[in-house]
Amino acid sequence: MKTQQELAAIAGKFAIEGNITDIKPLGNGLINDTFKVSTDGADSYVLQRINNAIFQDVELLQHNIEAVTAHIRRKLEAAGEKDIKRKVLHFVPLKDGSKTYWTDGETFWRISVFIPDALTFEAVTPEYSYFAGKAFGNFEAMLADIPDTLGETIPDFHNMELRARQLREAVATDKAGRMAEPKVREMVENLYAYEEEMTKAERLFREGKLPKRICHCDTKVNNMMFDKDGNVLCVIDLDTLMPSFVFSDFGDFLRTAANFTAEDDPDTSKVGFNMEIFKAFTKGYIESAKVFLTPIERENLPFAACLFPYMQCVRFFADYINGDTYYKIKYPAHNWDRTLNQWTLFKSAEAKLGEMKAYIESL
Secondary structure (H helix, E strand, O other): OOOHHHHHHHHOOEOOOOOEEEEEEOOOOOOOEEEEEEEOOOOOEEEEEEOOOOOOOHHHHHHHHHHHHHHHHHHHHHOOOOOHHHHOOOEOOEOOOOOOOEEOOOOEEEEEEOOOOOEOOOOOOHHHHHHHHHHHHHHHHHOOOOOOOOOOOOOOOOOHHHHHHHHHHHHHHOOOOHHHOHHHHHHHHHHHHHHHHHOHHHHHHHOOOOOOEEEOOOOOHHHEEEOOOOOEEEEOOOOOOEEEOHHHHHHHHHHHHOEOOOOOOOOHHHOOEOHHHHHHHHHHHHHHHOOOOOHHHHHOHHHHHHHHHHHHHHHHHHHHHHOOOOOOOOOOOHHHHHHHHHHHHHHHHHHOHHHHHHHHHHO
């Protein structure tokens, strides 16, 4: 952990206004180290250490973020928005104006302007799920015509074909000797039975039927900022934004928000797909995203709600077969419990496909 003096020295490399008066840890993020930098000037700032073990191309990462925030800012200005400072993130360049990040060769840092009088919420309720749907749909809508070329900050992040290949490799190598377990062989058969259906997005893309959009790829309620009256200000945590299918933002939100319990709850009787959350999020999302959604994207939104628990089930299961080398575990069967949880959620969502399709048609 850096000392206050070291953090102040790093912050001082950026073109911030005023003198630094205090630096304190901010938030509870799992990826980046984040600090609030207070000054005697008009603004406070957010100092972040970028986790370059996960985001290995920091230059691409910042290029994506700067292109997106600049595009959104131009749209807000054209619309006559008066509160732009709170409606889109602003990253501060180095004092020489060369970049919006600084590195000593090992660690990478950036600074954005702190958004004042803003709140985030952790609660997953129908009300906040509706707000989330509307905010993330609007985020995609504003970026539907972005002229810049953006890259994948985490290549193949939501590529189901890749995840299916990784599972088959895990089964073939059987590093931890777990294929001898009957429950493991049964789960392999279950997942293989759905592989062709669950990899259809990649096939549709190759056929030219399904476009890629600029997506957030980490759609959670706490990745939005609200004003004190409950209005959405802006979408935050932009490190994962990249070209992807709209299924990424739609399905990934529902995978966590629409599960009645945590993703690693070993009691599968508590697991289920919450249609109230689905309806609230979908209503908000389509209200914003209908301006650009193609018929094939819209009709496959229920597929996306099934895809993401299936994909996460495959990932947890492959790691279990491999001997728990990727996800941190708290006990030996942790990844197996996660696998069963997500399989149960997938089957619950699949059972409600008809209801999901009917609801979307009704909007």
